[in-house]
Amino acid sequence: MPEALRLSGLVAGYRPDLPILRGIDLALEPGGMTAVVGPNGAGKSTLIKAIAGLVPISGGTVTRGGADITGLRPDRMAEHGMAYVPQTDNVFRGLTIRENLDLALRRAGRAAPERLARLQAMFPMLADKADIRGGALSGGQRQMLAVAMALATEPSLVMLDEPSAGLAPNITADVLAMARRLTEDGTTVLLVEQNVKQALALADRCIVLAEGRIEADGPATELREGTTLAEIFLGARRRVA
Amino acid sequence: MIQHLIDGVLVGAIISLGAIGLTMVMHILRFANFSHAELLSVGAYAAFVLGPLIAGLSGALEAGIGPLSLSWAVALAVPLAMAITGATAVLLDRIVFQRVRAKGGELSMVFASFGVALVMRNVIGLIFGLSPHLYSRDIAFAQIISYDPLIMVKPDQVAVLVLALILMLALHLLLSRTTFGYSLRAVAENPDLAQVTGVDLKAAIRAVWLIGGALAAAAGVFYGLTNQIIPVMGRDLVLPIFAATIAGGIGSVYGAVLGGFLVGIAGNLALLVLPPGYTPSLPFVIIIAVLLLRPHGLFGEARA
Numbered sequence: 398m399p400e401a402l403r404l405s406g407l408v409a410g411y412r413p414d415l416p417i418l419r420g421i422d423l424a425l426e427p428g429g430m431t432a433v434v435g436p437n438g439a440g441k442s443t444l445i446k447a448i449a450g451l452v453p454i455s456g457g458t459v460t461r462g463g464a465d466i467t468g469l470r471p472d473r474m475a476e477h478g479m480a481y482v483p484q485t486d487n488v489f490r491g492l493t494i495r496e497n498l499d500l501a502l503r504r505a506g507r508a509a510p511e512r513l514a515r516l517q518a519m520f521p522m523l524a525d526k527a528d529i530r531g532g533a534l535s536g537g538q539r540q541m542l543a544v545a546m547a548l549a550t551e552p553s554l555v556m557l558d559e560p561s562a563g564l565a566p567n568i569t570a571d572v573l574a575m576a577r578r579l580t581e582d583g584t585t586v587l588l589v590e591q592n593v594k595q596a597l598a599l600a601d602r603c604i605v606l607a608e609g610r611i612e613a614d615g616p617a618t619e620l621r622e623g624t625t626l627a628e629i630f631l632g633a634r635r636r637v638a
Numbered sequence: 639m640i641q642h643l644i645d646g647v648l649v650g651a652i653i654s655l656g657a658i659g660l661t662m663v664m665h666i667l668r669f670a671n672f673s674h675a676e677l678l679s680v681g682a683y684a685a686f687v688l689g690p691l692i693a694g695l696s697g698a699l700e701a702g703i704g705p706l707s708l709s710w711a712v713a714l715a716v717p718l719a720m721a722i723t724g725a726t727a728v729l730l731d732r733i734v735f736q737r738v739r740a741k742g743g744e745l746s747m748v749f750a751s752f753g754v755a756l757v758m759r760n761v762i763g764l765i766f767g768l769s770p771h772l773y774s775r776d777i778a779f780a781q782i783i784s785y786d787p788l789i790m791v792k793p794d795q796v797a798v799l800v801l802a803l804i805l806m807l808a809l810h811l812l813l814s815r816t817t818f819g820y821s822l823r824a825v826a827e828n829p830d831l832a833q834v835t836g837v838d839l840k841a842a843i844r845a846v847w848l849i850g851g852a853l854a855a856a857a858g859v860f861y862g863l864t865n866q867i868i869p870v871m872g873r874d875l876v877l878p879i880f881a882a883t884i885a886g887g888i889g890s891v892y893g894a895v896l897g898g899f900l901v902g903i904a905g906n907l908a909l910l911v912l913p914p915g916y917t918p919s920l921p922f923v924i925i926i927a928v929l930l931l932r933p934h935g936l937f938g939e940a941r942a
Contacts, residue, residue, distance in 0.1 A: 451830055471833035481834050489824050489831065500820040501835050546835060 408456030409447035432600035475550035487543035490532030501549035650902025651802035655857035657882035657894035659850025665889030669747035673755035675876035681855020688715035720852035727851030881921030887938020
């Protein structure tokens with residue numbers, strides 16, 4: 398089975414002379430949830446944004462199913478079966494729920510009504526509050542809409558950037574559980590999360606990022622028990638340059 | 639008083655059309671485009687050239703429409719002028735603004751727009767001369783619709799107001815009823831998220847220039863119809879258009895419409911109390927007054 402995603406020597410950053418990611422090698426098998434954790438400034442969000450085409454890549458390659466998608470245009474992600482849910486500003490505040498969804502379904506053509514019905518069945522709130530503007534939603538509702546918009550193109554790889562950011566703790570659990578449920582139909586989920594404990598409890602595999610490099614990579618259960626994470630977060634482990 | 643109000647509404651409609659394009663471009667590309675008002679001149683002169691050409695096709699087209707001084711030929715030239723001006727705006731972006739955007743900051747864009755404005759104004763002056771032109775030599779007589787108080791309205795003014803409102807309604811429907819309209823609103827609010835949602839950013843920016851240019855062209859023709867066509871019309875209108883945009887709130891199409899009427903009406907009502915020489919200062923007074931009360935404009939939102 399072809400890989401869901403492969404990064405080879407990925408170097409990326411907003412400015413070519415200031416790389417945030419400094420050589421990332423990573424392969425994702427299809428299915429399951431991979432969590433990316435790490436201290437602030439480790440480059441977690443940059444990693445997802447570089448894959449999505451929102452941060453310039455200055456070295457290395459991104460391939461998906463054997464096809465080179467390095468430096469892909471963000472609006473072309475859907476063509477490669479990928480979707481990305483940004484961190485906080487992830488729905489259009491000035492558009493109603495229905496308008497947000499219609500925009501996300503714009504390229505679905507004839508399949509649009511059926512897909513809309515499916516998303517509304519998945520999140521009944523989206524049908525009940527169809528005329529509410531994105532800016533008026535609560536944090537949890539906003540995340541549901543954002544995830545629904547990402548699913549509109551029926552992606553097989555969904556990348557979520559800190560879906561728990563700015564949410565109340567009890568809602569965080571719901572949102573992360575929702576992310577986990579996406580894997581039930583075989584969808585690959587790449588989750589960047591600040592909430593390490595909860596992310597590790599749900600993920601199959603965990604990648605620890607620090608200073609733009611992968612510090613640890615393994616099954617989430619192992620990292621949950623070991624001391625590696627604490628060392629990295631507390632800065633005890635330093636890479637020898 | 640009522641006469642001034644009516645005149646103000648008319649001028650306001652023209653300013654509104656200009657301000658809509660400016661507010662959309664300012665919001666999406668984040669720069670104050672001082673050359674926007676020159677697009678009004680491009681549109682006005684395009685219709686001025688095309689009108690007689692269309693009239694040449696058939697003599698019947700030379701006649702005025704009903705009581706209007708506006709001929710069928712010029713009326714048919716308006717959509718063409720809108721298309722030409724929209725294309726001009728897209729072309730200017732490609733030749734100048736896109737390149738400056740890639741290398742320079744917002745301030746470079748503002749200065750570039752000043753330069754573009756000067757070039758456009760003077761090229762028009764070189765081609766057509768500096769003296770004013772009219773679409774029609776026919777004198778449009780004002781109709782007296784009331785003797786006490788005395789209110790006079792030219793049929794052209796009514797036609798211009800109706801057409802301007804139709805264009806605004808069409809834009810409203812486009813933005814509020816079509817997914818293409820949603821995509822433009824999406825790009826204005828959050829370009830990164832819009833791209834992630836599948837919107838082609840470059841195509842959306844082209845569409846905004848096209849719409850802004852087309853509406854500016856209509857405003858230019860309407861201005862030429864009710865005043866005169868002259869190369870410096872852009873210079874005369876740039877401040878009222880900016881005042882309408884800023885007062886309405888940058889990025890708000892409805893704010894731009896309201897701001898346009900506000901500036902137009904205030905400008906005409908001011909004639910009642912101020913000597914005419916002071917009216918050019920009024921747009922600034924409106925900008926200051928609105929910003930003191932609502933720092934982001936009437937319809938604007940705070941943004942990073």
